Amino acid sequence: MTALTREDVTSMILSAKRQAGLTWEGIAEAIGMSPVWTHSAAMGMNAMPEDKAKAITETLGLPQEAALVLQESPTKIWSQTVPTDPCIYRLYEIVGVYGPTIKALIHEKFGDGIMSAIDFDMSVTRVENPKGDRVKIEMSGKYLGYNAW
Amino acid sequence: MTALTREDVTSMILSAKRQAGLTWEGIAEAIGMSPVWTHSAAMGMNAMPEDKAKAITETLGLPQEAALVLQESPTKIWSQTVPTDPCIYRLYEIVGVYGPTIKALIHEKFGDGIMSAIDFDMSVTRVENPKGDRVKIEMSGKYLGYNAW
């Protein structure tokens, strides 16, 4: 008998979501977390605390072992250095075009350091606009200043 | 006699800014634009409309030819497929970790499409926080739905 893998649990979640006709927003609300974090944890890009892991497996009717897997520290892997999907590529392009600008402004506002991608959160919202609705992405990460020793 | 290049103008701007002790925020205010856009246009990642090109050359005391160069459509080039600077790499990492999540939520909120990186704007702000101040990045891009024909 083989143990459940992360990939198995991700498949189970996607399959249960489809059958139950749920949305990520709905699942996120059911477990009391944000949609961004909920989706990324379901995809194996974040580990779940015990109570959230149990909540999602109960919400979706998954086996108990799945809750254990969801609490493990995942190895985050993406295989395309440059993503090809147009929706994801546009984000990569923004980093290429505006990355040096963000760095310069962080330096101006904070000093020599970075925005953490670990102590970090994000939201995606829809903003109505008469010229065409807009996608709004808000990221917030702790400023970390370089150490001198 | 050789014509001014984009690289020449970027150097002039950086040099004048240093000598005058200005900030990007200050230059942006002087020309009536946002700091993100102002920096990226100065770096050759965006073209300036005529009035803004004139305003920045006047503000910084650059030659008139510089204003012409700043209005040209730049060829946007970044040479590192994966950026090495830690501040910029963290942004790349966010795309790798959360890119599929952003795609899934755009699909859920809008349908099959993307956030434009062209009809797009962004801001970087400092948010005070007792556990350590945070960098806030807000992006807004027009939703573009895929065509079916």
Next chain:
Amino acid sequence: MTALTREDVTSMILSAKRQAGLTWEGIAEAIGMSPVWTHSAAMGMNAMPEDKAKAITETLGLPQEAALVLQESPTKIWSQTVPTDPCIYRLYEIVGVYGPTIKALIHEKFGDGIMSAIDFDMSVTRVENPKGDRVKIEMSGKYLGYNAW
């Protein structure tokens, strides 16, 4: 019981098309769409609206679940950065040779911006010619001007 994947549905379409002796032009006509869009949606490079997804599954005698899969937003992936197939490589070569030219002419005719690859359509036709028939490819995409803010 495992759910149908995009790859399963693509295989079903190719298999049914072969058995029924159909052409892409024929299938496209049957569902009232263009051959380019129909083929790309069948390959998992575009999502189908509900009515078209139902039309193609009925035309080809596929199971109902296939229609659901065809409506999902696909993650567009191509694994060869430089395509090796000679027919596709020639298109890549055209981008390499004429890409800067197309950019310069868009700039001259419209201003600083791009041709959208999302709000986009294309056709492929055969043009008779005494020196040898020619392939004609017509692309049309919405002009998107860069934002200044």
Next chain:
Amino acid sequence: MTALTREDVTSMILSAKRQAGLTWEGIAEAIGMSPVWTHSAAMGMNAMPEDKAKAITETLGLPQEAALVLQESPTKIWSQTVPTDPCIYRLYEIVGVYGPTIKALIHEKFGDGIMSAIDFDMSVTRVENPKGDRVKIEMSGKYLGYNAW
């Protein structure tokens, strides 16, 4: 004394064009060729026949040696396997998304073969549209069928 290089001549053309306030369409008309071909030959992506090389050097007031250089067979080089400029990247993306579709339709309409990128021509035009003007790109290349021997 060193000979003129292709890069020298390209610089001369760009510089003279700027000073004379000309457009690519204007230069093309002056030498009786299309704007796409004229720009690509000026950039060193096509060789000019003798009369056209002389016409462009006269139009722009370049030295006679430049006309010789423009007639040489250029070595076509692009240094970015995946172009970063957004305007050119969208064309690359179209090849990735629709390349297999174009191949399938060429096969259906002609047989096993390709569209030539050598016996080839192209145009870029602006099409007015109430929802936003569109860029139209038309390519035409001779069909070449694979040999069997």
Next chain:
Amino acid sequence: MTALTREDVTSMILSAKRQAGLTWEGIAEAIGMSPVWTHSAAMGMNAMPEDKAKAITETLGLPQEAALVLQESPTKIWSQTVPTDPCIYRLYEIVGVYGPTIKALIHEKFGDGIMSAIDFDMSVTRVENPKGDRVKIEMSGKYLGYNAW
């Protein structure tokens, strides 16, 4: 029931060839084609006309469906950008060392253009030589001149 793939048919051909103790030269003679073309079509690098596809399946005792697969337009894929097998690498090396020379001589003898790799044929022969026999490779491709328009 799954359809035969190209890979299945290639395996069948290799297996039947081994069991029957045939050579590529022998198979080529049996179907009235050259050994180079016959091998490459068997490997999925060329499509067969109907009569040749039938001839090879009869010669090797393959099922009728195989003849249909052999007539399809294959997507030509090689996965190693730089081949590692020494016999194939030497050919790659020849392109690296002598490619610019071949280009210069084509230009000198024909004008600005290329040797087609589509309207193309090749042979491999053994030439006796007292200092050690030699491999002779002869390639012939139609000259294609660049278009000006």
Next chain:
Amino acid sequence: MTALTREDVTSMILSAKRQAGLTWEGIAEAIGMSPVWTHSAAMGMNAMPEDKAKAITETLGLPQEAALVLQESPTKIWSQTVPTDPCIYRLYEIVGVYGPTIKALIHEKFGDGIMSAIDFDMSVTRVENPKGDRVKIEMSGKYLGYNAW
């Protein structure tokens, strides 16, 4: 005082050839060697024996030091793993498509081994043809069998 480099000598040869209106065929004839070898040695892809190095410098009126440089063993470098120039790319494509075929036929005619790219010669000729003249490339390399010990 700096010594002449290979790049210097290549430039001198190209410049003298242009000024004298010579062809590669003409230069090759003047030094009693083939055009392919002559061009590749001039480009720094082969070393010249003393008499040929002297002959070419006399033919083109180059300084004596150039003859020394032409006799040195060059380090053969090509910077594009996949060549972009269409004329050279077609040769790369032929290796990708027909490489395994050439290997199989060498194996069938000689045994386990390769065609040498060192004990090697090549010619490029123009073959008249009513359907369009053809480029003929003939390569000949010594067969080298793998050692077993």
Next chain:
Amino acid sequence: MTALTREDVTSMILSAKRQAGLTWEGIAEAIGMSPVWTHSAAMGMNAMPEDKAKAITETLGLPQEAALVLQESPTKIWSQTVPTDPCIYRLYEIVGVYGPTIKALIHEKFGDGIMSAIDFDMSVTRVENPKGDRVKIEMSGKYLGYNAW
């Protein structure tokens, strides 16, 4: 008049160090910082606080402008994805071999998170050993736990 660049200042430091016969340890002691940090800041991999920038320019007799450059936030760039220098490659190899182990032990001791490379310090020391002296590298970075929101 052109401004000093980071590269200029690094060259000045290396040159002054050689002429004065100093060691990194000596320079570090003179400015009251560690040798690791001092060398990396001199190489442009860390920004110096004002007092340290002044101290090093005084110690080495550099111009005042150099102290300004040393305080700027550097863009950290390394051009070899896989370093070739054997001394640096061994460190890369250690990351390849022991990276997953370090991750597993951080997870076991702290939870789901990382060791910061920003709030970070390091030392290199020589440890005497009868079987051959050893290099000891000690790294210390703040633990950062992933956020859930």
Next chain:
Amino acid sequence: MTALTREDVTSMILSAKRQAGLTWEGIAEAIGMSPVWTHSAAMGMNAMPEDKAKAITETLGLPQEAALVLQESPTKIWSQTVPTDPCIYRLYEIVGVYGPTIKALIHEKFGDGIMSAIDFDMSVTRVENPKGDRVKIEMSGKYLGYNAW
């Protein structure tokens, strides 16, 4: 009957560890080795001496054949040239930023040579700190001086 592979044994170890609720520290203590070495040997990045291989298979209840596999010299492979997992990437970044510094200090303290990654050991510990606990990594490798002959 197929033999056990390294991957099989790694899976067995991970599965037994999970079922027994053990930690790497606990397993390491049980076999009398360090946690770093124990984890890396379990992952196939180090070979075990016979007694340790037997000890771990007994501790975890694995079949005897597993002990044989653990003693074999593994081929150490990592597939990502640049690791994407943030925890491992930070280590890669440290090599990029501080690699040249470590090299310079080894040179200053020892002479021209390297720190061995073979005669090497490492530990990972948790250091309490009121500003947030820290990860401490200590590496020790034999100094190897370059040979001159």
Next chain:
Amino acid sequence: MTALTREDVTSMILSAKRQAGLTWEGIAEAIGMSPVWTHSAAMGMNAMPEDKAKAITETLGLPQEAALVLQESPTKIWSQTVPTDPCIYRLYEIVGVYGPTIKALIHEKFGDGIMSAIDFDMSVTRVENPKGDRVKIEMSGKYLGYNAW
């Protein structure tokens, strides 16, 4: 019924060797060849002459079909451009560090040419040394001089 592949035969050899407790040296002696050649042929990096193929299959008790497979000309493939295993990487490093030196000395001792990797043999031996035993690798390849024609 499927035919044996090279991979199957390599697995059979490794499995039989393990069960019989043989060494490569022992197997090599049994078939009257060197250990280097024997191992590489067993791994699919060299073809075996008929008698040696039969000898090894008899020595290890493999099926007769295996002897046929071992006589086929293998396609030599290695998937890591830069090998990660430390033992193999060190060899790669030697090529990087000493490759240009070997080239210079071959040129000095022989003229413009190379050491063949086809008409080639090699041995690996252990040399006792009081400061630590040494690995000795001896390579011998036929000198091949470049052709001029």
Next chain:
Amino acid sequence: MTALTREDVTSMILSAKRQAGLTWEGIAEAIGMSPVWTHSAAMGMNAMPEDKAKAITETLGLPQEAALVLQESPTKIWSQTVPTDPCIYRLYEIVGVYGPTIKALIHEKFGDGIMSAIDFDMSVTRVENPKGDRVKIEMSGKYLGYNAW
């Protein structure tokens, strides 16, 4: 006044060697070292001890500062991951083909470890042979066994 760089010293050595008509073997003999080590140190791939650095600068008549540069620890860089020069490529090919074999035999003769590329020496000699002279390369490196702790 700028300091001498490694590249300057390498150029001086090559230039003086050419003018004096020396060989590497002759220079090596003059300084009492081997030709392999002498050439690699001259190319910047090894550091020279003080006496050898002085000996070579005296032998070739270089300035005293050159002797200082030759004693510095060089950063060893090669820019081609896969070397293109045929003479060097053959060595790379040998690592690809025989690397796993060398690893297996080291393991069989010594245990789990590697051949050092640091405590290492090498020679290149010409071996007469009636079938064609052969290049003999002998490498010797200290065996380093993996540590267990």
